[in-house]
Structure formats: C-alpha cells, structure tokens
Amino acid sequence: MPxxxxxxxxxxxxxxxRVLRTSLSTHGYDVRIANDGESGLAVFQEWNPDLVITxxxxxxxxxxxxxxxxxxxxxxxxxxxxxxxxxxxxxxALDKGADDYVTKPFSINELLARIRxxxxxxxxxxxxxxxNPIHIGDFHIDPQTRIVSVAxxxxxxxPKEFDLLTFMARHPGKVLTHGTLLNxxxxxxxxxxxxxxxxxxxxxxxxIESGETPRYILTEPWVGYRFxxxxxx
Numbered sequence: 001m002p003x004x005x006x007x008x009x010x011x012x013x014x015x016x017x018r019v020l021r022t023s024l025s026t027h028g029y030d031v032r033i034a035n036d037g038e039s040g041l042a043v044f045q046e047w048n049p050d051l052v053i054t055x056x057x058x059x060x061x062x063x064x065x066x067x068x069x070x071x072x073x074x075x076x077x078x079x080x081x082x083x084x085x086x087x088x089x090x091x092x093a094l095d096k097g098a099d100d101y102v103t104k105p106f107s108i109n110e111l112l113a114r115i116r117x118x119x120x121x122x123x124x125x126x127x128x129x130x131x132n133p134i135h136i137g138d139f140h141i142d143p144q145t146r147i148v149s150v151a152x153x154x155x156x157x158x159p160k161e162f163d164l165l166t167f168m169a170r171h172p173g174k175v176l177t178h179g180t181l182l183n184x185x186x187x188x189x190x191x192x193x194x195x196x197x198x199x200x201x202x203x204x205x206x207x208i209e210s211g212e213t214p215r216y217i218l219t220e221p222w223v224g225y226r227f228x229x230x231x232x233x
Contacts, residue, residue, distance in 0.1 A: 004030040005119055008049040010040030010066060011081065012058045016104075020053065023108050029115075037061025041069050051077045051119055053111075056089055064093050071097035075146065075159050077118035081106070091199050097158050100186060117187025121163070134169050137229025138216075141166055150208050150216075151230070157207060160185065164200050165208070168217070168227035177224040201225060 007029045009020045017033045024031045032047060034040035038060040044052065052070060056063035067078055080093045080101040090101055099118055102111050134141040138151040146162055148155045157165065167184045168176060178197055186196055205214055218226045 004028055005051065006030045006032070006047065006049040007115070008032050008034065008040060008043055008047065008052045009054075010034045010037060010043075010052065010058070010063070011055040012036055013055070016055075016081070019108070020111075023112075024115075027112060037063065037066040040066055044070060045073075049076065050122070051079070051115060053079045053081065053115075055081045056093060057083075063098075064089070064096050067093055067097045071159070075122075077122050079111075079114055079118065094160065094196075094199055095158060095203060099160050114187065121185075121187070134166065136169055136172055137231055139165075139169055139229050141169055155207050158203070161200055161204050161207070165204060168225070169229065172227050172229050175220050175224055175226050179224075181224065197225075 005028075007024055009017055009024070009031060011017050011020075011033075012035050014035075017035070021031050021033055032043055032049070034043045036059050037054075040052070040054060041061065043049075052066075054063040054066050058066075061069075063080055067080070070076070070078060077100070078098045080090070080098045081104055082090050082093070082101050083104045093101065100114050102114060131143045133143070140149045141162075142148075143166060146157075146159075148157055148162065148165065163185050164181065167181065181197060201217060205217055208216055216228055216230060218228060220226055
C-alpha cells in the first residue's frame with residue numbers, strides 16, 4: 001500500500017488544528033500537529049513531512065522564522081495561513097521561503113486544492129526530464145542543486161523565485177500571461193491572485209537585474225511577462 005503523504009500543521013489555535021487534523025486525515029493524509037514554531041521545527045526534523053502548513057503569528061517562534069529554519073534544510077512545500085490585513089507579513093513569509101498562503105477564515109476545499117497542487121509540483125520537479133540543467137543566454141540553472149548563476153555570478157533565490165525563473169527560462173522569448181505563470185507555479189486556485197506575481201517578479205528583478213531598467217524579465221502591459229535570457233559571453 002502506498003505511503004500516505006505526510007502533512008505537518010503548525011498553529012496555536014486548537015479549533016483550527018482540530019478541523020485540519022480531521023479534514024486532512026479524511027482525505028488520505030498522514031497528519032501531525034504542533035502548537036508553536038519551536039515544536040513544529042522539532043517535528044519537522046524528526047518526522048520528515050512532505051508539506052508544512054503553518055500559521056504566522058505564534059509564540060516562541062513565528063511562522064516566518066519557521067519557514068527560514070525549514071529552508072535551511074529542505075525544499076518541501078510550505079503553505080502559510082494568514083489573517084486579512086497581514087499583507088506585509090504575508091510578503092515577508094513568501095520572501096523567506098513560503099510557497100503559498102491561504103487567508104483565514106479559509107475554505108477547506110481551497111486549502112485541499114492548494115495542497116494537491118503543491119504536492120504535485122513537488123513530485124514533478126523530481127522527474128528526470130525536469131531535472132536537467134538549463135544553459136541559456138546569461139543563465140545557468142540547475143534544478144537538482146537549485147543553484148542559479150547569472151553572467152557567471154551565483155544568485156540565491158527562494159524556492160518560489162527559483163520555480164518562477166525556471167519556468168520562464170524554459171519558455172524564452174515567449175509572452176507568458178499572468179494566468180499561465182500563476183497556474184504553472186502556484187496552481188489553478190491562484191490565477192485570480194496577481195499579487196503573487198508582483199511580489200516574486202519584483203524580487204527576481206532585484207536579484208538578477210544589474211540596472212534599473214529590466215533586461216531579462218520584460219513586462220508586457222496588461223498581459224504578462226517575457227523572459228529574455230541575454231547572450232552567452
């Protein structure tokens with residue numbers, strides 16, 4: 001019998017953890033609960049889950065700190081739970097390595113869809129044809145080591161920045177619509193949330209562009225973005 005996907009839920013609200021334990025277990029997931037960030041990190045290190053769901057505001061260790069600690073050791077998907085009005089914190093969590101977020105109060109069906117999409121992309125990333133290094137223009141991208149260099153200089157990217165750049169690098173010169181990028185990197189449930197792209201495109205540009213005028217990631221107004229890899233030196 002195939003092993004159930006393991007999901008670690010980290011949240012200090014007992015009502016939420018009860019609902020998530022019941023709902024996720026019913027849908028075929030192996031679930032463990034932690035009530036604060038420190039406990040969550042300990043369970044992560046001992047249990048090796050396939051995906052983490054974490055609140056942001058918690059005692060002892062925040063969700064953002066938990067994301068940073070997990071990213072020191074693993075590239076597994078992380079979904080953060082946030083309340084309305086936490087936009088800056090949400091952006092910070094995404095920048096520190098979270099893959100996705102769901103706003104409280106949330107629909108369990110939406111959360112399940114996000115879980116499926118993140119687990120599916122995590123699994124696909126391990127397939128051989130998607131693990132081959134990409135050498136194009138000024139870019140060298142290695143999906144296995146997740147190392148990126150631009151014009152010979154190594155650049156550190158968060159997991160979702162890496163996924164976004166890799167997808168664009170596989171479609172050089174093409175106009176990639178907002179919906180196409182959102183669906184490819186975050187799944188179909190996110191196509192109506194362009195703030196994902198604004199955050200990550202801006203972060204990518206800060207890390208890979210050398211000047212104020214974008215050279216590699218070009219904006220196609222009202223449509224999407226075009227990736228121009230430059231020329232090999």
